Amino acid sequence: MPLIAVVFYFSKSPRFLPKELIYSKLISLGLLSVVLPVLVFYLLKTLGKAKTIYLQSSKERILPLVVNSFILIVIIFRVFPASQLIELHFFFIAVLMSTLSCLILALLSFKASIHLIAVTGVFSFFLLLSINYSININGTIALMCILIGAISTSRLYLKAHTVLELFVGLFLGAFPQIIMVNYWF
Template sequence: MTDRILKSISFIFHPLLMPLLGVVFYFAKSPRFIPNEIIRAKIISLFILTVILPVLLFFLLKTLGKVKSIYLESTKERILPLMLNAVVIILVLQRIVTPSQVIELYFFFLGILISTLACLILAIFKFKASIHMIAVSGLFMFFIALSIHFNININGTLALMSIITGAVATSRLHLNAHTYKELIIGCFVGLFPQLVLVNYWL
């Protein structure tokens, strides 16, 4: 039962879903008036680019024999997917979340890009940082920054994010997907870019 729950946590809080979750949360909490048509268009566009497209690219890479499974167990398997993901994020920054429209989301995705590139560099040097921890810790830091930026009380959300972050780390350890070191480095790689970039929009 415990094994099933921890496996479910890894799937529910998959790294592909974290950017979209950050966007939905931003639009839900932003005090700015943004027409619903624009919100829907951006969410749909981001869903296609950050979820659907990476899944399709994964199946393409699997068909070509470049990756063996969705878990990307070796550092060698990670290199090409991370490169493609970086290209996708660059496309998002250029077309969907430009600084003139939604500056908070622009720097959120810029932080994701930096984290992705850092993870890629680590993979090239044969270190497997936890992508799950990169994603969830980056999202956690973004939520904290939004609460300060908009002066809103989201203590309940932040408490929940603390629990989720711990649950994801526990899940990855239980499944023997990562070591403590890989989880800690992953957390740092996800959180630090968001923390630094806060200075440009907070």
């Protein structure tokens, strides 16, 4: 989801950015947010720390969330420092806040929906970016609403989460993004 948010930002932002900068940021982010987590998952599976990719228990989520937090810290300080792309810097700080909140809940044996945290965080970022730059993204907003509904329905249908866990996921995805928008300016 962060890669989708960054691609969206680069496609909708009215700022001029050199193509080399965009490509280097996308490649770095792709390696850190897609390739590295897949490799870490296989390492955790080999070590017996993760049974499946679904991370069904709250205990099973703790180590992957810690690793993801460290990856996000690298992204925040090395890929999107505040001096370059302020909106993306604070987007990733909000993602880190969501991840740490989910980690704290996992330590307390509560299993918030990481799927909804991710999609709602990206949806909130899209909305805030649209408001900030006064751009019309009605189609994207409609698509994201359908996506949030489909993910929520599937999580309930599969009995992976309760309604409370879904609402907590929605809140943890949106609230940090709303807080961080104040630092964009």
